[in-house]
Amino acid sequence: MPDELVRAESVTKVFRTRAGEVRAVDDVSLTVHRGETLGLVGESGSGKSTMARLMMGLQTPTSGRVEFDGQDLNKLPARELRTLRPRMQMVFQNPYGSLLPHFSAIGNVMEPLRLHERGDKESRRTKALELLDLVGINTGHAELYPRQFSGGQQQRIAIARALALEPDLLVCDEPTSSLDVSIQAQILELFTDLRDRLGLSFLFISHNLAVVERLADRVAVMNKGQLVEESTTEALFRAPQDDYTRQLLSAVLPIRQDSGLS
């Protein structure tokens, strides 16, 4: 069994718009290995979110292929794709926008279990409570609605929901970008803890280089739809090879005087 969990091979995605064709992703190959966290960085419009959707099989590439655990996502019949779906889950930038507003916290976490017909109502409740506890939500608040929680707590609920089906891969698209600094640190700690405890693989997308440096084992840099550099986190931050990567790194403004940058 190869240790490759998801593999994108020469993937290209062209969107047709009124302004003509846009090559959002242009001949990109990326692999996420089992138990690994791959960071994907780039500025807005670089194609990183499109790449994430392609790797989840949520969009079909114009050319190239995406394999999840050895199976081609775009050739698989819908029924078999449905059995793969629970194994890859997503966490989004805006937690409130991604939760069902008319479902309680526990209702949101139970929903994927119901959709995939796991257990009975009672066991789903028990499981959802365990998950809420795991991500640090007071289970006494399980019946509250998303709007009654703060942004950081909403993101914890969204993470609990993403974990409900025990996925192998968690794709996180800017999961801390809408959170305040002190809350961002809490969520980063939660991700680190989950990775260590559950052995999850992550595709972690962010424009925040510091966040990616902290979490990722390897980092891929995208610019204008193309992959410009891919390397271990340490090497990429210590000795970036590509001009664009260097430009990104030099644009970072240090906070502390004694930070690694100055």
Next chain:
Amino acid sequence: MSEDALLSVRELRTTFRRDGAEPLTAVDGVSFDVRRGQALAIVGESGSGKSVTMRSVMGILPRTARITGGQALFGGRDLLAIGDKELRKVRGRDIAMVFQSAMEAMNPTLTLERQLTEHLLWHGLCTKAEAKKRAVRALGDVGIPDPEKRIRTYPFQLSGGMRQRAMIAMAMVTEPALLIADEPTTAVDVTVQRQILDLLAELKNRGTGVIMITHDLGVARYFCDDAVVMYAGRVVERAPMDRLLDDPRHPYSVGLLGSGVEVGGRDLPLRPIPGSPPDLSHRPEGCPFHPRCARAELPRCATEQETLTIGPGRDAACWKVAVDA
């Protein structure tokens, strides 16, 4: 009020009316000074009252808000007392604002020309022909290529970075004495961020005082000279920018610094502040930070909050800092 202050805010208090409940105090006794040619950072998380503070000074609060106390001295006049008619003469001419999102701050149905000349013409500062000339020059100054042509375009025809520049040009065109920038680089890419800050620095060099509202400590360090840290509607620490970041004193400032991640800090331990900022309708008594504070000592921290001077231009709203000294 210190003699070289451009704007002096003293004991500002702003409340919001609520149905069937006591008014909510969003800003609770905030004071600070902004000097000519200097930038003051107002640092804090969402709900800390940074934006309400600035909106109070500018007189652009929502209808449900009321200023219940304090002064904002600008050019010898109290902006909170002069009334809307007089304030309008100041706004856009002497004090300009730059917002986080140019897409939302600019009028999508008007060309850049209309929007850039509006303040000049409304305040009767020059003729229409002269206004256009100044608008074109301002666009050129912020690095928009081919300004004579671009001035005829609409905001949606510009990229995000260019739109942000156009908004800055709009704020600069009247050569204001004071610029209030509310998260001016949060919505732009990092490679554009520094260009925007360097543009604003240009303004600072010409003597404009700047208040920058930001949650990005890297941006604050790069651009600002002084800082105030806000928490739950109060100023908890005031310090020269570098001193705040290299040697924070208030436990909340210490926590904020410990929570911030930065490139090169991979091996530094992450020290998040537990809990979340208080809901203003349930603001804790005494120091509003005490329920999250590792150093809190009861009952004193839950009953009083005292501001101590800890050095030149530095104070902190925590009696514990006296113990550290």
